[in-house]
Amino acid sequence: MSRSASEDLRRLALGVVLPGFLGTDLPQWLVEALGEGLAGVCLFGQNVRDDAQVTALSAAVRAARPRALVASDEEGGTVTRLDAASGSPWPAPAALGAIDDPATTREVARRLGTAARERGVDLVLAPVADVASEPDNPVIGERSFGADPALVARHVAAAVEGLHAAGVVACVKHFPGHGATRTDSHLELPVVEVDEATWRARELPPFRAAVEAGVRCVMTAHVVLRALDDRPATLSARVLGLLRDELGFDGRDQVVVTDAVDMRAISEGVGRAAGAVLALAAGADLVCLGNPAYPDHYDDGAALHEVVEAVVAAVEAGELPLPRLAQAAARVAALADTASRLVPEALPADDLAHDPAALALSVEGDPRLGRDAQMLVVQPETSMAAGARASTLTLLEPSAVQVHDVREAEAHALAAGGDLAVAVEGRSTPGTRAVVAAVLRNRPDAVVVHLGPDDHRGPARRHAVVSHGGGLASARAVLHRLGLEASDDHTARSTR
Structure with a gap:
């Protein structure tokens, strides 16, 4: 192969890769890769210090390559990168699903997308189109609009429309559906054992609605859907072919992007580099490498080199057809061109007529707390999608209320005197239910707070507030409904 042909092949390989990176400044290796044709970058929490810094970072990416994509997970609720330090100012999809007003969902998505665009992000990796059919799903939960396919479909379509109205590209995820799993693909490979008819009736409608709404980017799921293939969907030509052929997701700028190939479902299976090659061969167009800071730290520049070299070698060995790679690179380039030409709608001067997070609250009994109250915050296991973070309630530190992070052994000692609330952030687990039960045994008058989905399997309660999502x-x-106000300095007084 001539030097010119070799350089062209490397440029094509770079043009289908979307890496994460370490630090809040653009590293030199990334500047050079962008100059050689890298598709873009994916921003994670470690890349964000404040609004001005991330805006400058996005500008530096485009100074190195004007048509580079800048992507970020901005779902609302617990999953945010641009607001990772303070928490998302937008309610989770499950909270919007609880309201079930698509116009509100569209407007929230438009405002979320506008905030992302103002900081230089043009590819928002949202909304989640998964149907929350499995209550014990460790990774989807409140990221889904709900358990009803029709409800999820109408809100996915509204979110796509809202993001596009903000002038950013929406990316629905995770095709062909991650909502029915009990396994987190960040940690291992989930297998979905449902028949094809069930999958078509339950998981497919939201993705169909997204395509009909004009979505230009679909993210794959690292799940095995036995009814269609024994390979992970990310690596399955049959699954991705169904998306292209049956749903009609086959436009020149309609891109299939992989979920991160550093997730253990792929990295501990076929491996990052081999996974990238197999995904491209199966029909994916853009390979997301993932986050080199969490949960498994690795060398960011070396990971990009590994994947690009594997793609080049696969083409040279005849394992990845050159026309397939060229098609993928052309689709990604067309998507970047589309993103650069999107014109946002003007935002109205006034705020939303009603606070969506407040509208989503479900309330039982009388949850108001007095000024001498205690709040016991029981934080469950961290969702890999949300990343490692402190409790939002302890960060906000409601005024004149003692806030404690607790375990079951401490609940007895702390649940004495004055008004009391026991709060669970995120998904309930047997462990969090045990703490809530211990509190209610001593204090049946305690207010139970779920900053996330309701726990219908928890102990009986007299007073409760459920937000249906975090952030x-x-x-x-929630604090306002309890009769409390948050402090402005976000200083926590946690006991651990």
Whole structure:
């Protein structure tokens, strides 16, 4: 192969890769890769210090390559990168599903997308189109609009429309559906054992609605759907072919992007580099490498080199057809061109007529707390999608209320005197239910707070507030409903 042909092949390989990176400044290796044709970058929490810094970072990416994509997970609720330090100012999809007003969902998505665009992000990796059919799903939960396929479909379509109205590209995820799993693909490979008819009736409608709404990017799921293939969907030509052929997701700028190939479902299976090659061969167009800071730290520049060299070698060995790679690179380039030409709608001067996070609250009994109250915050296992973070309620530190992070052994000692609330952030687990039960045994008058989905399997309660999702917006709405206000300095007084 001539030097010119070799350089062209490397440029094509770079043009289908979307890496994460370490630090808040653009590293030199990334500047050079962008100059050689890298598709773009994916921003994670470690890349964000404040709004001005991330805006400058995005500008530096485009100075190195004007048509580079800048992507970020901005779902609302617990999953945010641009607002990772403080929590998302937008309610989770499950909270919007609880309201079930698509116009509100569209407007929230438009405002979320506008905030992302103002900081230089043009590819928002949202909304989640998974149907929350499995209550014990460790990774989807409140990221889904709900358990009803029709409800999820109408809100996915509204979110796509809202993001596009903000002038950013939406990316629905995770095709062909991650909502029915009990396994987190960040940690191992989930297998979905449902028949094809069930999958078509339950998981497919939201993705169909997204395509009909004009979505230009679909993210794959690292799940095995036995009814269609024994390979992970990310690596399955049959699954991705169904998306292209049956749903009609086959436009020149309609891109299939992989979920991160550093997730253990792929990295501990076929491996990052081999996974990238197999995904491209199966029909994916853009390979997301993932986050080199969490949960498994690795060398960011070396990972990009490994994947690009594997793609080049696969083409040279005849394992990845050159026309397939060229098609993928052309689709990604067309998507970047589309992103650069999107014109946002003007935002109205006034705010939303009603606070969506407050509208989403479900209330039982009388949850108001007095000024001498205690709040016991029981934080469950961290979702890999949300990343490692402190409790939003303890960060907000409601005024004049003692806030404690607790375990079951401490609940007895702390649940004495004055008004009391026991709060669970995120998905309930047997462990969190045990703490809530211990509190209610001593204090049946305690207010139970779920900053996330309701726990219908928990102990009986007299007073409760359920937000249906986490994040800053929902935490503030919960505190207000409890008769409390958040402090402005976000200083926690946690006991651990």
